[in-house]
Amino acid sequence: xxxxxxxxxPRLYVALDLPNVDAAQAxxxxxxxxxxxxxxxxxxxxLGGAEFGQRLKAQGKxxxxxxxxxxxxxxxxxxTRSIATLGADLLTVHARPDVxxxxxxxxxxSDLKILGVTVLTSLDKAxxxxxxxxxxxxxxxxxxxxxxxxxxxxGVVSSPLEASIIRARVPDDFLVVTxxxxxxxxxxxxxxxxxxxxxxxxxGASQIVxxxxxxxxxxxxxxxxxxxxxxxx
Ligand code: C5P
Numbered sequence: 001x002x003x004x005x006x007x008x009x010p011r012l013y014v015a016l017d018l019p020n021v022d023a024a025q026a027x028x029x030x031x032x033x034x035x036x037x038x039x040x041x042x043x044x045x046x047l048g049g050a051e052f053g054q055r056l057k058a059q060g061k062x063x064x065x066x067x068x069x070x071x072x073x074x075x076x077x078x079x080t081r082s083i084a085t086l087g088a089d090l091l092t093v094h095a096r097p098d099v100x101x102x103x104x105x106x107x108x109x110s111d112l113k114i115l116g117v118t119v120l121t122s123l124d125k126a127x128x129x130x131x132x133x134x135x136x137x138x139x140x141x142x143x144x145x146x147x148x149x150x151x152x153x154x155g156v157v158s159s160p161l162e163a164s165i166i167r168a169r170v171p172d173d174f175l176v177v178t179x180x181x182x183x184x185x186x187x188x189x190x191x192x193x194x195x196x197x198x199x200x201x202x203x204g205a206s207q208i209v210x211x212x213x214x215x216x217x218x219x220x221x222x223x224x225x226x227x228x229x230x231x232x233x
Contacts, residue, residue, distance in 0.1 A: 008036045009228045011201070013064050013090075015039040015179070015211030021052040027215055028056065034224050039090075039209055041066035050086055057087050064090035064209075068117055073102035080106025080114070090177070092117050092157060095144035100151035113154035113175065118144045121159045121180055121193055138162065145169060160195035160203055167204025179209040183226060186213050197230045 014035050016024040024044055028035075038061055040049045045067065053063040065088050069076050076093060080103045083091055093103045095116030103114045118141040119128070125136060133140060141162050146169075148156050155175025158166055163176050170176070180194045188194055189212055200208050210227055217223035 006225055006228055008034055009231050010036050011207045013037045013039045013207055013209045014214050015209050017043050017211050021048050031224055037062035039064040039066050053088055054086055063088040066092050068092050070094035070099055073098045076102040077106035084110035084112045095148055097147045100148055100153045104152040115155045115157050115177055116148040116153055117157045159193040160200035161193045163203035163205045175206045176204055177207045178205040181208045181210050197227050198233050
């Protein structure tokens with residue numbers, strides 16, 4: 001297949017962790033038709049990121065708001081109801097049973113899909129113990145996957161290395177979204193538990209999230225295309 005015939009893969013969400021919406025829009029323009037799905041997270045959300053997400057939707061993109069909500073049930077429900085009016089596709093909340101159930105109630109009949117963040121990939125066993133959790137990270141992830149299903153949400157965010165045990169336990173249409181994706185030999189930055197795009201999908205990810213390997217690359221288009229081609233290799 002000629003290089004310019006590579007099609008965008010909607011399963012690739014590019015994390016727009018950039019300082020302002022102008023920089024984010026410039027990255028979206030640069031990536032053009034190569035990328036159709038974007039994640040807007042905590043760096044941009046306080047700076048007009050929610051409205052920017054609506055603009056992306058108007059440009060025909062898929063939008064993932066990474067709010068990682070965590071509050072009392074009533075507040076999570078109302079926040080989710082507000083976010084559902086923005087027309088995005090995906091929203092994260094922390095994977096606590098009450099938080100997930102409230103988000104499921106708040107999204108109502110909208111098309112917004114809710115993802116539970118199982119265990120942050122930056123937490124190791126010692127960090128979990130310091131918080132007061134006795135479970136290993138893997139046990140805690142599986143406990144929260146079961147709770148996510150019981151709460152009626154649509155999927156979870158996990159490290160790619162946990163995707164296969166999650167996939168073996170959940171319905172086929174349950175989303176398993178994995179950050180921590182790097183090309184072989186790529187810069188890991190602060191990600192500890194990583195896999196290649198191809199492996200993350202093989203392990204059972206339904207979508208992958210890639211930020212800096214694309215947005216900080218000297219040639220973001222080439223980096224995105226290398227990832228898209230690896231996804232279908
Ligand atoms: O730049 P990089 O590819 O590491 O970006 C990964 C993105 O996924 C970041 O926006 C980060 O906030 C998000 N994320 C993560 N690990 C989680 C949950 C979300 O890296 N457990």
